Amino acid sequence: MVRKRVGALEKVDADLPNLQYKIRRDPRSYTEEFLNQYGQYQSQRDIFMASPNTASSSGIISFSNLIDFVAHVSDCFPEDTAEFPEDLKTILTLHHAELESELREKIVGSLVLLRRKEIIDSSNLLNALFPILVATPSKTLRTLLFQKILSDLRTSNAKSINHRLNRTIQTALFNLLTSDRTSSKGIWAVKITRELWKRQIWTDAKAVEIMKEASLADNEKVIGGGVRFFLGGDKEREELEDESSDDEAIDVGKLKHQAGINKKNKKAKRTIEDAVKKVKRNEKKKNQPHPLNFSALHLLHDPQGFAEQLFSKHLHNGKSKLNLDQKLIVLQLVSRLVGLHKLTVITLYSYFIKYLTPRQPQVTSFLASLAQATHSLVPPDALEPLVQKIANEFVSEASASEVASAGLNAIREICVRQPLAMSDTLLQDLVMYRKSKDKGTMMAAKGLLSLYREVGADMLKKRDRGKTATMGIKSGSIKERRFGEEDAGGIEGLELLEQWKADERKRKRAERGLPELGTDEEDNEDDEAEEQAGWDNWDAESDASDDSGGWIAVDSDDEINISDSDDDQPSSKKVKLDTAAKQPETEEEKEKADAVLENKISKLATTKILTPADLAKLQELRLEASMNKAMGKNKTQAQRLKEIADRHADDALTADQIEGFSKLRKSTKEEMIALAREGKGERGEHKSTQALRRAKKDAEGKSTTNKEKARKKNFLMTLGKAKYKQKRSLTQTRRVLKGHIERSKRGGKRGNIGM
Amino acid sequence: MGSSARKKKEKKKDFQKPKLRVGKTKAKADNFTDTSFKSKSIVVNQQSLSTSAKSSSSQFAHYLSLASSSKSDTQRRDALAYLTTQLSSQPVNEPMPLPTAIILPKLLPLILDGTSSVRSQLLKFLRLLPPSDVGDRAEQSLLYTRAGMTHLAAEIRVDALSILEWLLEVAKDDVVTCPGGWMKTLKSFMTMMGWATSSGSTKWTSASKSSFGKFAFGKAGKAFPRQLLVLAQFLKAGLVEPEDSLPTSEGTATFPICQVGMHMIPTRSNAFAHLNLFGTSRDEDGEMYIDREDRQRVFHKNFRAAVEEGISTAQKEAGEAGRAAAVLSKVVRDGMADYTDIDD
Structure with a gap:
């Protein structure tokens, strides 16, 4: 018999990591050892369950070590450990409050490990963890659980969106919010949803619905969370996306260069391969169609109902317990909804009246909200008293200049959205402030003036109207707009396409040596040929892209020819095109023609099917036009009006914009110092600017100038x-x-x- | 350079002799450290301020807590020794300083204690406890005993067997009837002796019992025959009908009333525990098996094949293990003699 050292054997017995390693390598040979450990685990569990608070972790191996061990090897013995996850879950759910923190974390970690080994599924895990997250009094456990839940949701959505899991979790969150509206537990629903929204894992209407419920809760925290999500969630998402796309830039050329110079080994090679792979992946990602991410405000079902409920529950309700700040953010959300979706909440405007005094704290926010809640479909009767009140309370010779400018800015912002809210006497009165000594007031009044030159020049005094407006009124191109009047919409840039087509045709004719103006028949022929080319092109493309078998055999050209051949139609369009193409020589006439072009809605789209080639050209022309606009070429009134309106549609109006140049609160000393310091860099000790510059150059490893050398010479x-x-x-x-x-x-x- | 007068003076200062004056305190040295401190209260750790000596019961409680929660193993052992002498030197009819209900839960975790002297001392102490009190706490005791039987360290396993022996001595019926007492304990035996089979495994025979089972060396090497013997005791307690279970003159003594004992108030505590009216529902393992027939059925269904196979291999070994196996096989034969296989 061989003598063996028992002590060493004993040590090996107690060595769980070692056993774990052995089991992982050869599970079947070590079945017995595993069963022993599992039996030990079971008896320890029984002891624990009999008296959870008194069970101590003394002894050679503690309960938590055993749990860890079993969790790690449980995938090797699925039948024996079938009840292990359930055990952990029951321990956690029943005793999470009195468990030792270390053991608790170990159990949570083991459950997550089991999930990663796919012994339990995600919904199983989340259904176990989520109730504890909501119920536990321990902060550390809450953070741990929150983090684990989030990471699990992220991993299970990483490859493809796991709709089923998302749906169950969203339902759980929704139920958490709706089951008890007064409790603060809903904050977890808000937190989880916001985080996942930020990371673009949840981008659907259901997530928005959860936040909607949160905003309509009774608990202040939950309300705040929900409302803030609608006000800032999308911006957060965009910022995160920008960040993540920024840091991915890899310079492959540089890496290759480095690899050429540095020592050549496997690792360097692998680095380059990885970098190339990553760059390729990024490029592929870039070429993928951009996922359509609607903002939360656009994904809302029934925004009207939501806005009304928010308003009546939190603002118009005497019993609402919200403080001013919370009320303000709710008001911001309501007004944003009203402005964005053009809702009608008439009581909202009368609600504003009592807050519109200069003494009201944070009055600029109120003013901003009011302006935000205004849109072209608000009855002017509802707004007129508000504008009047702002003018009376804020804008007077006696009031401080900041107050006056804030009032004027607010009035302008309201009138941008609903020009009819202004009466002409008031307007003429307010415009006089452009002569004010204070810059803020002066600018605000000028802004109002220039606005009304565009939208309602006839309300101004004659000498204030300016040249273009006067001429416009005279020629009749500027007309008074009525309440509810909408511009007839069309395809953006269609007139450009029409223009371009006419030009093209003319150019071709010139090439062929024909006179510039051809007959209709010739034009038609040209058209047909052109169209044919456009469709042919498209067919070729589509054939290449989809391989749907026998479908290609169908001759689609015939059909299209039947549907859009112009022969059986009277070519009324052509006549018009010709008039447009006749190119009047004089500048005046050309202008008039442009105006006509602009006013009439182009008939191109209604009389003809646009070929893919046409659509591509349209896109190109649109881009060009927008570039021209950005370059500051002269615009028409309609364009400018549209721009003014567009500027306000999607972005929120902030109190800063109302305050304008003169902030109501002067900046503090610290702020001013910070402002002065900005961009000056770190200045540790007092040195001359020269010395600082020199030090900076030294740090960058740059050489000295001749002058400096001469100065330093012995x-x-x-x-x-x-x-x-x-x-x-x-x-x-x-x-x-x-x-x-x-x-x-x-x-x-x-x-x-x-x- | 230090040419200035001020610097010269500074240099000189280091070597000047401090002047001592009569009636004045000596100047403090340069490297003097102030070690004085102020405190609002003084805490004396070890000292008792009471004038009278401690009562023996409080002394007992103190040592009990020392034994159960002290960090040092010698202290635990000494405290246990004290408790043992205290209990053994007591007059026979005097009540115990503390009831068993308090003592037992505190000391049971020591079954899993890492030091062998503590465990042996614990066994000595436990033997002094009144047997009638132990029966009610058999379930709790078995929890720790089972944990000991499946423990990693071989010595703890051996000592846990002694504890089980003691339990079988003092409260035979309670051990086999308490919830989980039959099934779970048998399972622990199976894993301990290496007779257990994985529920999911195929026909994979494993010969590696190098560390846990019968081929262990040293002190643990003698464990296998002992395990067999204790298992035999356990099975005997559960399966074999005690000879005096039926009172000889039951029907005749009190003729008109038969089976009086059945209708009297039960003598044991929690007589309807097997109905499990208030606890959580139990699974097959944790169930109470009150009847002998139940135990036979469970044994037959789950363990008999494994045990008989184990016995046959052990008998082939002969020697001590073979003799113990013979005892075990006799117990199994006796216990299962009147068992008729019911198809369930």
Whole structure:
């Protein structure tokens, strides 16, 4: 019999990590050892369940170690450990409050590990963890659970969206919010939803629905969370996306260059391969169609009902317990909804009246909300008293300049959205403030003036109208707009396409040596040919892209020819095109023609099917036009009006914009110092600017200039030259000076020969 | 350079002799450290301020807590030794300083204690406890005993067997009838002796019992025959009908009333525990098996094949293990003699 050292064997017995390693390598041979450990785990569990608070973790191996061990090898013995996950879940759900924190974390970690080994599924895990997250009094456990839940949701949505899991979790969150509206537990639903929204894992209407319920809760925290989500959630999402796309830039060329220089080994090779792979992946991702991410506000079902409920529950309700700040954000959300979706909540406007005094705290926010809640379908009767009140309370000679400018800005913002809210006497009165000494007031009043030159010049006094407006009124191109009047919509840039087509045709004719204006028949022929080309092109493309078998055999050209051949139609369009194409010589006439072009809705789209080639060209023209606009070429009134309106449709109006140039609150000393310091860099000690610049250059590893070298040169070395200088003869001096001139011409001693 | 007068003075200062004056305190040295401190209260750790000596019961409680929660193993052992002498030197009819209901839960975790002297001392102490009190706490005791039987360390396993022996001595019926007492304990035996089979495994025979089972060396090497013997005791307690279970003159003594004992108030506590009216529902393992027939059925269904196979291999070994196996096989034969296989 061989003597063995028992002590060593004992040690091996107690060595769980070692056993774990062995089991993972060869599960079947170590079945017995595993069963022993599992039996030990079961008895420890029984002891624990009998008295959870008194069970101590003393002894050679603790309960948590056993749990860890079993969790790690449970995938090798699925039948034996079938009840293990359930055990952990029951321990956690029943005793999470009194468990030792270490053991608790170990159990949570083991459950997540089991999930990763796919012994339990995600919904199983989340259904176990989520109730504890909501119920536990321990902060550390809450953070841990929150993090685990989020990471699990992210991983299970990483490859493809796991709709079923998302749906169950969303339902659980929704139920959490709706089951008890007064409790603060809903905050977890808000937190989880917001985080997942930020990371673009949940982008559907259901997530928005959860937040909608949160905003309509009774608990202040939950309300705040929900409302803030609608006000800032999308911006957060965009920022995160920008961030993540920024840091991915890899310079492959640089890496390759480095690999050429540095030591060549496997690791360097692999680095390059990885980088190339990543760049390719990024490129592929870039070429993918952009996922349509609607903002939360656009995904709302029934925004009207939501806005009304928010308003009546939190703002118009006397029993609402919200403080001013919370009320303000709710008001912001309501007004944003009203402005964005053009809702009608008439009581909202009368609600504003009592807050519109300069003494009201945060009045600028109220003003901003009011302006935001205004849109073209608000009855002017509802707004007129508000504008009047703002004018009376804020804008007067006696009031402070900041107050006056804030009032004027607010009025302008309201009137941008609903110009009819202004009466002409009031307008003329307000416009007079453009002569004010204060810059803020003056700018605000000028803004109002320029606005009304566009939207209602006839309300201004004659001398205030300006040249274009006066001429417009005279010619009749500027008309008074009525309440509810909408511009007839069309395809953006269609008139550009029409124009371009006419030009093209003319050019072709010129190439063929024909007179510029051809007959209709010829035009038609051209058209047909052109169209044919457009469709052919498209067919080729589609054939290449889809391989749907026998479908290709169908000759689609015939059908299309039947549907859009112009022969059986009277070519009324052509006549018009011709008039447009006749190119009047004089500048005046051309302008008039442009106006006509602009006013009438182009018939191109209604009489003809646009070919894919046409659509591509349309896109191109649109882009060009927008570039021109950005370059500041002159615009028509309609364009400018549209721009003004568009600017306000999607972005929120903030109190800062109302405050304008003169902030109501002067900046504090610290702010001013910070402002002055901005961009100056770190200044540790007092040094001259020169020295600082030098230090910066040194840090960057740049060389000194000749001047600096000369300044630093040892005094004794310069002495001989200085002494000699005194004794030079005139010729010597001349030679030196000449040499200097020549050197400077040549560009230094050696000169710039190579250049 | 230090040419200035001020610097010269500073240099000189280091070597000047401090002047001592009569009636004045000596100047403090340069490297003097102030070690004085102020405190609002003084805490004396070890000292008792009471003038009278501690009562023996409080002394007992103190040592009990020492034994159960002290960090040092010698202290635990000494405390246990004290408790043992205290209990053994007591007059026979005097009540115990503390009831068993308090003592037992505190000391049971020591079954899993890492030090062997503590465990042996614990066994000595436990033997002094009144047997009638132990029966009610058999379930709790078995929890720790089972944990000991499946423990990693071989010595703890061996000592846990002694505890089980003691339990079988003092409360035979309670051990086999308490919830989980039959099924779970048998399972622990199976894993301990290496007779257990994985529920999911195929026909994979494993010969590696190098560390846990019968081929262990040293102190644990003698464990296998002992395990067999204790298992035999356990099975005997559960399966074999005690000879005096039926009172000889039951029907005749009190003729008109038969089976009086059945209708009297039960003598044991929690007589309807097997109905499990208030606890959580139990599974097959944790069920109470009150009847002998039940136990036979469970044994037959789950363990008999494994046990008989184990016995046959052990008998082939002969020697001590073979003799113990013979005892075990006799117990199994006796216990299962009147068992008729019911198809369930």
